[in-house]
Amino acid sequence: MTAGGERAIRVRRPGALTTIQDCGRPGYAHLGVPRSGALDAPAHHRANRLAGNPPGAAVLETTLTGAAVTAECDVTAAVTGAAATVTVDGQPTAPDAAIRLRAGQVLDIGPARPGVRCYVAFSGGLAVPRVLGSASADLLSGLGPARLAAGDVLPLGPAGDHGPAAGQAAPGETAPGPAGAARAGTALAGCRLGELAAATPGEAGTGTGQHEPAALLIHPGPRLDWLAEPGLAALAGSRWTVSPHSNRVALRLAGEPVRRRRGELASEGLVTGGIQVPPDGQLVLFLADHPTTGGYPVVAVLDPASLPACAQARPGTIVSFRLA
Amino acid sequence: MRFRPAGPAAVLVEVDSLAQVRALYARIEAERAAGWAAGLADVVPAARTILLDGVADRAALQRDLQSWEVEPDPPASGAVTEIACRYDGPDLAAVAAQWGVPPGDVAAVHGALEHEVAFCGFSPGFPYIAGLGGGREVARRDSPRPAVPPGSVGVGGEYTGIYPRASPGGWQIIGHTDAVMWDPAREPAALLQPGDRVRFIDVGP
Numbered sequence: 469m470t471a472g473g474e475r476a477i478r479v480r481r482p483g484a485l486t487t488i489q490d491c492g493r494p495g496y497a498h499l500g501v502p503r504s505g506a507l508d509a510p511a512h513h514r515a516n517r518l519a520g521n522p523p524g525a526a527v528l529e530t531t532l533t534g535a536a537v538t539a540e541c542d543v544t545a546a547v548t549g550a551a552a553t554v555t556v557d558g559q560p561t562a563p564d565a566a567i568r569l570r571a572g573q574v575l576d577i578g579p580a581r582p583g584v585r586c587y588v589a590f591s592g593g594l595a596v597p598r599v600l601g602s603a604s605a606d607l608l609s610g611l612g613p614a615r616l617a618a619g620d621v622l623p624l625g626p627a628g629d630h631g632p633a634a635g636q637a638a639p640g641e642t643a644p645g646p647a648g649a650a651r652a653g654t655a656l657a658g659c660r661l662g663e664l665a666a667a668t669p670g671e672a673g674t675g676t677g678q679h680e681p682a683a684l685l686i687h688p689g690p691r692l693d694w695l696a697e698p699g700l701a702a703l704a705g706s707r708w709t710v711s712p713h714s715n716r717v718a719l720r721l722a723g724e725p726v727r728r729r730r731g732e733l734a735s736e737g738l739v740t741g742g743i744q745v746p747p748d749g750q751l752v753l754f755l756a757d758h759p760t761t762g763g764y765p766v767v768a769v770l771d772p773a774s775l776p777a778c779a780q781a782r783p784g785t786i787v788s789f790r791l792a
Numbered sequence: 793m794r795f796r797p798a799g800p801a802a803v804l805v806e807v808d809s810l811a812q813v814r815a816l817y818a819r820i821e822a823e824r825a826a827g828w829a830a831g832l833a834d835v836v837p838a839a840r841t842i843l844l845d846g847v848a849d850r851a852a853l854q855r856d857l858q859s860w861e862v863e864p865d866p867p868a869s870g871a872v873t874e875i876a877c878r879y880d881g882p883d884l885a886a887v888a889a890q891w892g893v894p895p896g897d898v899a900a901v902h903g904a905l906e907h908e909v910a911f912c913g914f915s916p917g918f919p920y921i922a923g924l925g926g927g928r929e930v931a932r933r934d935s936p937r938p939a940v941p942p943g944s945v946g947v948g949g950e951y952t953g954i955y956p957r958a959s960p961g962g963w964q965i966i967g968h969t970d971a972v973m974w975d976p977a978r979e980p981a982a983l984l985q986p987g988d989r990v991r992f993i994d995v996g997p
Contacts, residue, residue, distance in 0.1 A: 497834035497845070499982040500912040599976045609916050611976060690796035690804035735913060737836030737843025739802045761838055761913035769799025792800070 475592055475624040476540040480574060482616040483535040484664035487605035487716075488594055489587075490526040496600055497760040503740055504606040505756050507716060507779035508585055511549035515589035518546030518566045520627070525593030526603040528616070530586045532664055532782075534577035535616065537588075539569040543624065544591040547575075550583025550780055583780040584661065592625035607659055607716045608757040615659075661783050662712020681707060682785065684774040685792035689743060690736070691765030696727035700768055704789050708751060712783040716757040719778045721787065725749025728765065735763040741770030753778060795854050802845040805857065810910055810922055810950070811865045813837050818869075818987060819862050820844075829853060837911040837986050839920075868908050870987040875954070875969050876995045877903075877945050883933070883964035887947060890930055898966055899994040901928070907952060907990040912982060917956040917974030919984040925950040936962035943968050945992075952992075954984075 479486075489512065492505025506512035506529055513523035528535065534552055539545075545567045547554045554561045555576045561567050569575055577586050596603050596613050605612040616622075688700060695702070708721035726749045737760065738744075744752040744764040753770060755778060770778070771792040781787065793816075796804040807813055817837040824832065833846030847853050879899035888895040907923035924930060930947040937960065940946070944955045946963030953963055956973035973983045984990065 494833040494846075496916075496981075497836045497843075498912060498986055499916060499980075500914060500918050501916045501981075503834075600981060611916065687799045688797055690798045734839035734841075736804060736838040736841040737834075737845070739798050739843070739845055741799055759913070760836060761911075766798065769802070771800060 474540065475543065475627065476621050477537040477543070477590060477624065478540055479535070479616050479618055479620040479622070480538055481534075481536040481576070482618055482620075483530050483577075484533040484667065485531040485659050486535045486616040487529050487607070488526050488596055488613050488616075488622070489529040489604045490602055491524040492604045492756060493600045493602045493606070493611070497737065500609075500760050501600060501611065502606050502608050502757050502760060504602065504604040504608075504612065506587060506604075507756050508549050508587065508776045510776055511585075511587045511779075514564075515546045515548040515587040516593070518548070518564070519544050519589035519591045520566070521589055521591065521593050525589065525625075526596065527590075527594065528586075528588040530577055530580070530588065531659070532584055532661065533579050534586060535588070536574055536576040537622075538574050539571055540621070541571050541624070543569050543627070545569055545575055546589045547577055547586055548589075549586040550580030552580050552583075552586050553578035580780075582782065584782055585779055590624050591627040595623045595625040604756075606757050608759060658713075658715050658717070660713045660715045662714075665712070665783070681788045682777045682781065683788050683790045684777060685771035686743065686768040686774075686789045687771060687792050689766040689768040691733065692767050694729045694733075694745065694765035695767050696729065700789075700791055702726070703768060704791050707786055707788050710781045710783050710785040710787065714781070714783065716755055718755055718758060719753040719781060721751040721753060723750070726751065726767075728767070733763055733765055735761040738762045738766065739769060741772065741775060742766040743768040743770065755779070793858065795850075795857075797850065798843065798845075801847055802843060803847055803850055803853065805842045805844065806840060807842075808840070810839060810925070812862075813840060813842060814908070814910065814922075814987070815862050815864060815866050816857075817842055818866060819860055820857075821987070823856075823860075828856070836913075838913070839910070868906070868989050870908065870985075870989050872989045872991060873984060874991045874993050875945075875971050877967045877969050877992045878995055879967040881945065881965035881967045883946075884966050886933075887930055887964050887966055891928060902947075902952070902966065903992045903994050907992065909984045909986050909988045909990065910951070911986050912984075914953075915956060915959055916976075917982040917984075918953060919973070919982070919988075919990075921952040921954075921984070921990050922950055923952060923990075930964055932962045933964060936960050937965075940965060941968070943970060943973075945969055952990075 708723040711720040940961035948963035
């Protein structure tokens, strides 16, 4: 317990990859800064509502194997997103509901089955230093707080006043220190789902438990005309497998190669949900930590309503596309 | 000006030259400063395009863009930033050969050119500084270096770039600077922004 009963949580088990996320850093793409932020935005917002926070407050985003924290104070928590067994001092809790934690109790989020990412909100929100207005860890460029490590103590904002809303500078706002920067640097290895699963005993990584392929809604992209067959009809009828190389930057999809025009395109701005076709005809579907510009043609763009399904798609998941 | 939809809430505006990007981006930023299209989240210039992300009414936005009479090549008006550069890069000789000058003249040739930041990308604060058009374009390295130190000044195509942090790099490195290109604790975090003019000052090898 912290001296003076400060509001905080302590990390017992960081899991394969747990980061702090809020609504990210819109407005800086022209400087090369990725949007970042929670991958499953509706789950992020719901967790905050259950915990009594404004929807954009900073939360934990776990990956595949969950995480465990000790409450350093009385606090209301909520866990949303992927299905997972959530316990308090070993006792299962009701899903999708506020969880009252007493100081000293352990909140444990088990492996995601099915799905990938859980969102863990605490009343008052995580009050970590913001970089460019956001507490989000950006795994592409290394901005924001480091991924969680065992023993980390994360301060919480004051409960009841909704905590610091995303986009507002918190008092004492600073850049990440040398230790944080060093650990954020290790995140640049990519944090691919396959590697995270392989590094975790008993975690197969694949085995999605799905019955039907998830149908993702797509719109025409800016370089639709780079497809060999006109229109999105061919893409809309195809099936793809989520690759273990997927991460917060992009969902990588493997399947029958898409035929496209040859040639080179000058790099241009990318949107979240953009579906790029590199020369090998496999697909790269950009998620929150995507680079701000890219040089392969974006032939289609995912409807925002389908982004949560991508955030929760395990390696091996079969997806198909449907015209929005 | 061509409009390419980029999903339900964005449009990619395509033009024919970097000069047109520059002119249109300057106009868009001036209009935004005056309250135009307040819902736009991001405006991202690139070599031949400008992405407008967060568009509520694409038809109305495109009508506005088409109605503007954008000056084709407005005079540079951005702030001038001097970059103190040591022209001591490992690719100095390769660039000198492409330019047909002795290696010792690369600093003078590069420093005499007019440079302006066209756009940023690749990593936070990495500027694509246009200025090598008109005969001083440079071919990239055959194989990228796995790691280029921060502050490296590289040239590629019609651009000069400065690496904000250690990263892989395929451009020809002609020098180094101690300028801090990116500091999230600074406002603005990026030393150079699109539209800024740059003067490279030779401070010796």
